[in-house]
Amino acid sequence: xxxxxxxxxxxxxxxxxxxxxxxxxxxxxxxxxxxxxxxxxxxxxxxxxxxxxxxxxxxxxxxxxxxxxxxxxxxxxxxxxxxxxxxxxxxxxxxxxxxxxxxxxxxxxxxxxxxxxxxxxxxxxxxxxxxxxxxxxxxxxxxxxxxxxxxxxxxxxxxxxxxxxxxxxxxxxxxxxxxxxxxxxxxxxxxxx
Numbered sequence: 001x002x003x004x005x006x007x008x009x010x011x012x013x014x015x016x017x018x019x020x021x022x023x024x025x026x027x028x029x030x031x032x033x034x035x036x037x038x039x040x041x042x043x044x045x046x047x048x049x050x051x052x053x054x055x056x057x058x059x060x061x062x063x064x065x066x067x068x069x070x071x072x073x074x075x076x077x078x079x080x081x082x083x084x085x086x087x088x089x090x091x092x093x094x095x096x097x098x099x100x101x102x103x104x105x106x107x108x109x110x111x112x113x114x115x116x117x118x119x120x121x122x123x124x125x126x127x128x129x130x131x132x133x134x135x136x137x138x139x140x141x142x143x144x145x146x147x148x149x150x151x152x153x154x155x156x157x158x159x160x161x162x163x164x165x166x167x168x169x170x171x172x173x174x175x176x177x178x179x180x181x182x183x184x185x186x187x188x189x190x191x192x193x
Contacts, residue, residue: 002054002056002058003054004046004048004050004054004056004057004061005047005060005061008064008065009068010043011040011043011044011069014040014072015040015068015072017032018033018036018076021036022079022136023079026143027140027143030136030139030140030143034133034136034137034140037076037129037132037133037136038133040072044068044069044072044129048065059114062114063105063114066101073098074095076132076135077095077128077132078091080132080135083135083139085135085138085139085160086135090169093173093177094173094176097176097177097180100184101115101121104183104184104187104190107187107190107191111190113190115187118179118183120175120178120179120182121179121183123175123179124172124175124176124179127168127172128172128176130168130172131168131171131172134158134164134168135158137154137158138155138158138159138160141154141155
């Protein structure tokens with residue numbers, strides 16, 4: 001297994017650590033969850049960069065990289081929904097889209113093709129991850145007290161009532177729907193065979 005693929009598999013382990021620490025809760029657990037989530041986000045960029053730079057792009061990497069992203073994002077959105085930060089229907093749409101794209105990729109593999117992530121899908125993931133980081137920062141600051149100076153400003157910036165929070169949430173949903181439709185359109189011929 002090459003280095004980029006190893007980083008991808010490490011992201012799956014980071015996701016498990018994220019789920020455990022977020023579930024543990026409190027300022028300490030949420031802080032670990034934020035650190036691990038950011039690390040997983042960086043690993044998402046790093047594995048793709050190294051695969052292209054070192055000419056180590058593989059079919060396994062094209063399939064596993066988006067799958068590892070989906071598992072991380074699904075775990076995060078389920079957690080945020082449990083905390084009342086994301087409507088249930090938004091999480092259902094996001095996870096439903098991920099299942100759809102994974103299914104389309106499996107059909108493509110069965111027919112000897114690989115559907116790699118496109119730029120729109122990458123933007124979708126960027127908005128989802130930015131929303132995740134925003135939620136985690138807000139949860140950490142909400143669980144700690146008191147709030148003075150910079151933490152107070154940061155809490156206000158990441159608050160669910162702030163426009164930044166809503167831009168990331170609704171931007172993620174919009175890009176999720178558009179990119180899902182785009183994948184469906186690109187694979188329509190595979191579905192008709």
